[in-house]
Amino acid sequence: GTVYSIEGDHLRxxxxxxxxxxxxxxxxxxxxxxxRLLDIGLKATEALYRLERRKVAPxxxxxxxxxxxxxxxxxxxLQLTDDFNDPFNYNRVGFGLRVKGELNxxxxxxxxxxxxxxYYKTALGKSVANEGLELELKESYLNVLQTKxxxxxxxxAMKLARQFVFLAKTNVDIGxxxxxxxxxxxxxxxxxxxxxxxxxxxxxxxxxxxQSRVGGTL
Numbered sequence: 001g002t003v004y005s006i007e008g009d010h011l012r013x014x015x016x017x018x019x020x021x022x023x024x025x026x027x028x029x030x031x032x033x034x035x036r037l038l039d040i041g042l043k044a045t046e047a048l049y050r051l052e053r054r055k056v057a058p059x060x061x062x063x064x065x066x067x068x069x070x071x072x073x074x075x076x077x078l079q080l081t082d083d084f085n086d087p088f089n090y091n092r093v094g095f096g097l098r099v100k101g102e103l104n105x106x107x108x109x110x111x112x113x114x115x116x117x118x119y120y121k122t123a124l125g126k127s128v129a130n131e132g133l134e135l136e137l138k139e140s141y142l143n144v145l146q147t148k149x150x151x152x153x154x155x156x157a158m159k160l161a162r163q164f165v166f167l168a169k170t171n172v173d174i175g176x177x178x179x180x181x182x183x184x185x186x187x188x189x190x191x192x193x194x195x196x197x198x199x200x201x202x203x204x205x206x207x208x209x210x211q212s213r214v215g216g217t218l
Contacts, residue, residue, distance in 0.1 A: 013151060013200045014207045021141050024214050028137050031215030038125075045115070045122040052108075052115040061098035068092070140210045147206045151199040154192070161185070161192040 068091045168185040171177025 011197050011200050014204045016207055016211075018144060018148070018207075021138065024141060024210065025134065025137060027214040028133070042119075042122050045119040049112075049115040049119040052112045059098075059100040061100075062096070063098075064093070064095040066091075066093050137210075137213055140206070140213050144203070144206045144210050147199065147203040151196070151203045154196040154199040158189070158192040158196040161189040165189045 070089045165182070165185045165188075168177055168182040172179055172182045
């Protein structure tokens with residue numbers, strides 16, 4: 001689905017400055033969707049483990065209230081005048097306690113251990129997965145460094161081949177060289193230039209691969 005076109009410009013190496021591996025590792029952990037999913041899964045199992053631990057204790061509820069009322073003048077004709085029943089002048093306090101739960105300690109402990117095992121399993125799986133993801137990133141990073149070195153060596157080889165072409169052409173022009181030497185030098189230069197362009201292409205692909213893995217610009 002990517003639109004591309006062939007242009008007449010020369011193939012140039014990507015000018016992105018390559019930083020230390022730790023920089024890309026931080027981006028990778030931040031932007032990689034696989035890593036985020038692992039974090040979500042670990043947090044979910046951890047929350048379930050904590051919930052099962054709390055279920056061992058009984059469910060205790062406490063409630064209370066206080067209310068009061070008074071009138072500025074005396075109310076006549078009241079039959080009930082105690083603090084609790086008097087509808088006009090009163091002070092009322094209430095308190096309640098609720099205890100709910102099952103006396104099945106062994107069953108609860110078994111569920112806690114099961115949730116704990118799932119949590120440890122998820123944590124271990126996340127650790128192993130992180131190592132695998134980090135290994136993939138390390139491979140891409142080293143590939144960038146390797147292709148960059150190959151590209152730089154190919155660039156130097158192309159410059160030397162071009163100098164040899166110039167020298168062979170000069171010898172032919174002044175009559176001390178043979179045309180075959182010039183032809184061989186020109187052919188070697190074209191081969192070196194082709195290898196250099198190939199190495200530039202490989203380096204650009206390696207940089208693009210590393211960029212796609214970290215999920216952002218380098």
